[in-house]
Amino acid sequence: MFKKFKINHYINYFVIAVALIVFAILSFTGGIDNSTTLLLERIAISIILAVSLSLVVGFLGELSLGHAGFMCIGAYIGGKVSALLAQTGIGDGIGNLIISLIVGAVAAAACGVVVGIPALRLRGDYLAIVTLAFGEIVKTLFQNSSDNSFGGLSGLSTPRYNKTTLFIIAFVVVLLTLAVIQNFIRSKHGRAVTAVRDNEIAARATGINVTKYKIMVFALSAAFAGIAGVIYSFSQNKVMYTHFDYNYSIEILVMVVLGGMGSINGSIISATLLTFFDEKLRLWISQDFSKTQLAQFLTTYVIKGDLAVFKDIIYALVLILIVIYNNSPSLKGLREKLNLKKLLSKLFKRKHDPSKVKDDEARWDVVPTKIEMDEVLSTDVVIDDMGDNSADIGERGGNK
Amino acid sequence: MAKFVEKIKTFFNTKIRKSTHKRENIESDYVLETRELGITFGGLKAVQNVNLKIKKNQIYGLIGPNGAGKTTVFNLLTGVYQPTTGAFYLNGEDLTGLSQEKINQKGFARTFQNIRLFNNMTVVRNVMVGLSNQPEYNCTEIESVLRLPRHFKVEKTMRKRAKELLRIFDLEDERNNLACNLPYGKQRKLEIARALATNPKLLLLDEPAAGMNPNETEDLVKTIKYIRDNFDMTILLIEHDMKFVSGLCDEITVLNFGTVLAEGNTKEALNNPEVIKAYIGG
Secondary structure (H helix, E strand, O other): OOOOOOOOHHHHHHHHHHHHHHHHHHHOOOOOOHHHHHHHHHHHHHHHHHHHHHHHHHOOOOOOOHHHHHHHHHHHHHHHHHHHHHHHOOOOOOHHHHHHHHHHHHHHHHHHHHHHHHHHHOOOOHHHHHHHHHHHHHHHHOOOOOOOOOOOOHHHEEOOOOHHHHHHHHHHHHHHHHHHHHHHHHOOOHHHHHHHOOOOHHHOOOOOOOOEEEEHOOOOHHHHHHHHHHHHHHHHOEEEEEHHHHHHHHHHHHHHHHHOOHHHHHOOOOOOOOHHHHHHHHHHHOOHHHHHHHHHHHHHOOOOOOOOOOHHHHHHHEEEEEHHHHHHHHHHHHHHOOHHHHHHHHHOOOOOOOHOHHHHHHHHOOOOOOOHHHHHHHHHHHHHHHHHHHHHHHHHHOOO | OOOHHHHHEEEEEHOOOOOOOOOOOOOOOOEEEEEEEEEEEOOOOOOOEEEEEEOOEEEEEEEEOOOOOOHHHHHHHHOOOOOOEEEEEOOOOOOOOHHHHHHHHHEEEEEEOOOOOOOOHHHHHHHHHEEEEEEEEOOOHHHOOOOOHHHHHHHHHHHHHHHHHHHHHOHHHHOOOOHHOHHHHHHHHHHHHHHHOOOOEEEEEOOOOOOOOOOOOOHHHHHHHHHHOOOOOEEEOOOOOOOOOOOOOOOEEEEEEOOEEEEHHHHHHHHHHHHHHHHHHH
């Protein structure tokens, strides 16, 4: 079973593991500062969220706009559990973290099942509305909770985990998430899920239990969102409901869409980059941009208050440009020029040799020759020649 | 507790059209037997009193003008619709009211009038999806996620079996292409291969020759006969091409406006004046 060890399948583990080791060494030798560890924690959370959402959006093909809601459940329940555990003998160490992760994941998965049930009946936009509503309901519930339960408006106080080691744990959880989701996708169950996405009617007729797989995928995806939420609660002193709003769900969805639907590596890359640029843009606006004359002009005459709104505007513009670049028919030429695979093959001097293309790849776009076309057109003649009753019926029945 | 579990089960299995039918097995010499099978949509009687009797290893045709209810019969037999009257039996076992995947597991596999493949998956994976329901390829989700030995064993044997099936349909060379990139005739074949992968006792083909050129049709006739002989299969097919039907089917049933117009030996049924009238009109 190790004969066909496919490096492509495991490259993402290696990259993440190497990055983790490098940053871990840096952090123990004091090579990175506090803000970088914070950023690393954020990136890990984003990757878990994006990969788990890509399971629903990319592989099951259902649009879910409530991913932040599942994360919210994980963050609040896990945060509460860890706060309670911290008062008992377990303390706020690794044991606390593991128990909270499990409880948060189970709670979110249970809610995933609840959302998965309407997914059996609803399609596309309608399901998106249900998930959207779910996210808002969850947020509002925690917003209106009492001070003794989840803190309500003032937020839930949670024990902040050790800053230098939390990002290491977060990345270990990322590896675990990847392992579970990739192994699930690359098995007969993953094939069944993609079959449901491609053609639900055919999947049912081929004996796939669509109900089971839909609910399972929603629960699995929600569980990992819950885990991301628990890690988030450990990275904060306080869990605030405002963090889990509709915009955050969209942000996660954008990571998945930009990374390419149905591509886990794409989701990882886009989650990393988007989180990184999001943070850098925020810093740039609050530090450099706010001192410029343009910023002063804008705050005096155009907008009131915080310049951070420009972060969202720039973010949105970049997204629009990327989507246009990916989909516009008039940019097809440019896309082909900048095709990563071609550029790479040029880099490694592997020339594109048409004779080495498998026959299967080339054959489909060949237009039928004239003789073949004649054969196609002569169908009627053949049936007329038969001369008996059944043939007559055939022609007319067929043309009806 | 048991009652609660039962309630949840029924909740998940709720059908839009709930069948009040009580399943009772019968003694039957036929692979497929339907009794008074019918369905009404609101006031429209789409199919009424269809009594099919298909013997083992038979190729049975279901023909009729457009809108006669042929595909509706297929949808009834595969559980897409629940019949409002009557029942159908596979080797005497009542399958009425079961869900689509259950009926498929019991031994009905079908193809579709407009091809429904898993377009974004490779050819070999399309067939492997069909295989995944077989008990010998059973492997739980946990085994797959933890990559236990069973997972590798199952994957290996599944791929081997899928390749064997593809070889029969002359699709082995295309196995790593996306299903949507196949030419039309091969897509039809792949759909049949996928249906066969579910190890059915009765294969239902909905207009298998539609849109094929004469060469492809001839090829298809050979394939269908091959399936019958080598897979020990019973086949029920819908077709408009009368040359195809008369060359292939042992017996046929002619439907018109949801009722049976004629049935029996292919040649006799086709020459029935009623049938000719239904097709030509007047």
